[in-house]
Amino acid sequence: MLDKAFDPAAMEARLYAAAEAAGVFSADPARPAAPFTIVIPPPNVTGSLHIGHALNNTLQDVLVRWRRMQGRDALWMPGTDHAGIATQMVVERLLAAQGQERRAMGREAFLRRVWEWKAESGGAITRQLRRLGASLDWPRERFTMDEGLSRAVIEVFVTLHKQGLIYRDRRLVNWDPKLLTAISDLEVESREVKGTLWTLRYPIEGAPGRFIQVATTRPETMLGDTAVAVHPDDPRFADLVGRFAILPLTGRRIPIIADAYSDPEKGTGAVKITPAHDFNDFEVGRRHGLPMPNVLDPEARICLEEIAGELAEIPGVAEPDFVRALAGQERFAARKAILEKLEALGLLEKAEPHTHQVPHGDRGGVPLEPRLTWQWYCDAATLARPAIEAVETGRTVFVPKQWENTFFAWMRDIQPWCISRQLWWGHQIPAWYGPDGHIFVERTQQEAEAAARAHYGREVALRRDEDVLDTWFSSALWPFSTLGWPERTPELAKHYPTDVLVTGFDIIFFWVARMMMMGLHFMGEVPFRHVVIHGLVRDERGQKMSKSKGNVMDPLELIDAYGADAVRFTLCALASPGRDIKLSKQRMEGYRAFATKLWNAARFLEMNGVRPDPAWKPADAKGMLARWLLEKADAAAFEANRSLEAFRFDDYASGLYAFLWNTYCDWFIEFAKPVLNGPDGPEKEEVRGVAQHVLGLALRLLHPVMPFVTAELWEKLGYGDAVALTTTPYPEGREAAAEAGAALVDQAIEAISAIRSARSTLNVPASAVLPLRVSGAQTQGIRAFAPQIMRLARVAEPEFVAAAAEGAGPGAFCAAMGAELFLPLAGVVDLAAERARLGKERARAEAERAKLEAKLANPGFRAKAEEAVVAETEERLQDAAAEIARLDAALTRIAN
Structure with missing residues (x-):
């Protein structure tokens, strides 16, 4: 039996550890399955999980888990970036606290200390990604300074230098006089x-x-x-x-x-x-x-x-x-x-x-x-041309598409890329200088010495360039260096090019473009088919988060408070293309309630004898309620797949929310309660059968975004092992079909909703059981589900008449798919007073709308106000218009 209370903290670490230990997150290039590949934008090894990471990695994880359940050989490549300046600063501060200074230590001793720090403290973010539920292929984790990636960096530098695409020049750079x-x-x-x-x-x-x-x-x-x-x-x-x-x-x-x-x-x-x-x-x-x-x-x-x-x-x-x-x-x-x-x-x-x-x-x-110095440069303009052509011809597609204009604007006016940094932590440039300053760029010191002998005709002392490469140089190789290049590994053969890159717009220039340039130059193919650009996560008022404003949200604290599933679902539901995310704790609370609702519904069904039954066949369902639910479930699965194919994470989340909360929990279970509470028989068995079948399907649909609660319910209810859900086939579904029996259920639901809305708007006491008169050519759904309508809408047994309002006195009109409903309200509500009240509310809403329209029409307001304030004002205007529409609908319902 499921626990009474839903407790995310009691399950998340256990479920994640079990899945990681079972190896279900790992790809296998030997599998005949079609590949699906994403490489993580490597977070800095010094970093900790912030809300932008949480968004970015949630969206990637949704895609990877979905494709893995579809049977693809899904590889989500993990790793971290050595973050040259950031890491060097961290270690220098630690040394300063111990009374040490890097120059006094010397380069080799300092680098040993950095590697020690990396082993002891670096990579905290990878542990935090596990808390988020990110299903990365952890055994393949890479680091931009590991041996394999370092070899790739040297190979690229030497090759580009020999091709004349890397050179040394004296130009202006942005110089930091503190970090030197x-x-x-x-x-x-x-x-x-x-x-x-x-x-x-x-x-x-x-x-x-x-x-x-x-x-x-x-x-x-x-x-x-x-x-x-x-x-x-x-x-x-x-x-x-x-x-x-x-x-x-x-x-x-x-x-x-x-x-x-x-x-x-x-x-x-x-x-x-x-x-x-x-x-x-x-x-x-x-x-x-x-x-x-x-x-x-x-x-x-x-x-x-x-x-x-x-x-x-x-x-x-x-x-x-x-x-x-x-x-x-x-x-x-x-x-x-x-x-x-x-x-x-x-x-x-x-x-x-x-x-x-x-x-x-x-x-x-x-x-x-701005400082004039000798630095190493990369001929970015030459490398940019194939990348521009690849986007122009659709080999790589930006989502939303308008970000291609940002890409083109920068790439078509690209400047030489300064790739050298005056640091110690990083990939040291493979260049050696002879006594007269002649430069030898080779893969190893031995090769440089051999080249020097050939040049001078004798042994000479060489001095290695002390600079290191820009961190973005090594991360530009990430899509292929992480797969083993320059070796021709099975992973490289199968998983390059990758399918999707999910990233923020702020690094289109600095990372996305450079990966395009390097991937095309060295692999002859684009590094990814799609670039999915998400917005910034802002606070609930649309302001950028900052420590000084005190509005930063820590994803780890949010996970502690609401659970990882709720955090993930919130970020996914708010990830609309081309828009920043306004994040509030109220939304987190709402989606935590969604997980609780799912848990409570599963517990209720379990208490009423609903158990997984693999032998139950949807095709055998005959009843209207069962056929209706199966149709809705098929449509929900179809739309979930279509939304994810289009990278519409918001539609995916909102569609499943509507299906589970409204269709399954609110309507199906409420309609099914009388049957479940009634005597045993074919109808109860069918209701139990469709309930378990659709709940299992829903857990699979929801698993990519809410992996923990779905895995726990999957196992506790008896559908199978929690770990196995990770690779259980994802439902395909089918487009919504207009099935006659299912339409009758929709009519009954619409009738209940309309009556509830009228009661609420007109302040009908909750205890009042109202008469209900029904007319129209299409009343079958109301007849078939009259007991449910009576119970859920608090009305008496429907009276079917030729004209619903005729001779009934004052009341309220409702409509439900071809049927006209009338609620006689004499003695229950003072309709004249209600009409006056609604009229006053409408006048207030109309005044608010006019005020907001005038404000937004003022060019001075738009020019001077913060972007967040303008957006908030526009939202208030939309709310006022919606309130006016609601009040107009309420006024039209009232009949004298």
Whole structure:
């Protein structure tokens, strides 16, 4: 007998451990079954499960469990990412707490310590994924720094270098002066900062008393200015183009150039060009062949090595000694000193408050510096072309399709990809330097030494490049490196390309696109057939979750409170294509109640003698109630499959919710109660038979999204072993068919629902048993199920008449599939008072709708209000319209 109370905590860990131990989550390339493959977006080894992970992995698990039950050889590849910067930071903090520092330790000792940390503490997220119920093929778990994946990374780097697609270049990068490394665009966080816009006066050479004014938020970089740019068509500066300005403080002559980058409508119309410290200026510098001196060192301190020989003494303009004294000063301290000196020289025109976006490192937390450094680059433009073509021709399809435009926009304007990082934790670049700087890129040091001997004709000492590769480089190989490439493994042969990638829109550029490029280049085929993009999980008001707002929801805490099934079902039910998810604990509570409802219904049936009966044949069912339920179950199975085929997780969940809660629990069981409570006989046996058959089918339909409660009921009720449900065939179903007998049940249900709605709207006392008059050409369902209608709608035995309302006095109209129902209400309800009450409610709802429509029609509101506030207002407008429609329907029911 099932326990009286449904307790997720009592079953989840036990059921998951049993399934994992039984190996039912594992694929087998030797099986003749068709493959179905998903690779997990590898979470950082430093990470813990957050609500975005919970959404992403729930959707993947639903697909994998569904395909596994369909008989596919389903492989869900697990693994974690080494997360270069994040992991190095974690370990460095641990070392600092012990009074140690990585540079003092040396590279080898530090890396040993990182591996120790990874073995002891890394990968907590994989344990947390188990709590969520994720049915990953754990024996195949990979790590981006494991031996096999490292071999793949080296093979790709060396091959691309020999093909001319990886090269070394001196370009600007986003530089973190705290972490002392280049970082990817993904790790750049723009923050709004209240700063100052300073206007500086640069003297014109040979024109005493004449200046060109430039505005800047970063006066400390002026030491590296190599030009002033003006727009070619700006008449204010036409006579200055080709002449020189004198750079204050340094005395260096810098040309005044014409370039469309300068906007005549902004600032002074002239801009200082500092190619080594601004991305736009770098491009201007390249177009005009300008020098590009660095004036900030890796820690963002003033360095003068590249301009020291160009300092000149010019009274009132340039002071070399002052500039030399800046060497080694931190950038913001230098800024203050420079501004004070410019003001003293009369070269600071003005300072204005200025709010602007300043790039910060998302991990270091300090303002970043565009920095000109030697780095390794990948020719992304060449690799992008086949990837663009693959999406254009439909070999890879984005769901929703509009995300293809995002993909194309970035890929068609792709820039060289900086793949090197100045870290110790990561894949060290397989490049060695000879005594003269000649570079040897090989798979091993032995191969590099052999190449050096061939080049120099003798033995030479080689120095290995100390940089490591961007984390995204190794994760770009994930779909094929995890399957054993560069070896031709059975897994690779069977499971590449993968079927689906489920991910967030925020990494389309940084991961999805790069997997497309690498997969096509090295495998000759797209890495996945579909890319399913889900939205962000926001709070119930539509605001982005953040610790500062205090609205973060921890999925592990939610699992503790509501159970993994409820968390999974909520996320699935809210995952509408193209929309962010507004998550609330109320929804979790509602879906926890859904699991409880299923449990209680199963317990009720068990108490009434319903047991699994494999011999029971649906084709033998004759009664209307049984045929109706079988038809609904077939349709629910058909729609579940169709929804999952289309990646409509919300439709899948909502369809099963409606079928189980409404059709099975509310209507079928309520209609069946008199039969189950009655004498034994063929009718009771049929009701028991269809109840057990459809409950078993429902458990299978629901298993992909609610694996724990379904497995527990499957075993406890006697359908089979809990673990076996994982591979039990998934029902196929069929499209809804209009069966005459089943339609009669629908008519009875519609009658009950209409009567209940009328009673509620008109405040009919719950204890009142109302007369019911029925007319119309189609009344068979009401006749056949009159006892159920009487019991469930609290009405007297129906009176079948020619005209339901004729001669019946005041009352309320209802309709039910061709039948007209009338509820005489004389002496029960004051209909005039109810009409007045409903009219007042409608007037209030109409006023609310008008107010909200006016608010949304105001362009100022839409421009200034937060996105979440606008969305909430639109929802309130929809609610007001729905309330008006409800009240209108209620008013039309009332008859004098």
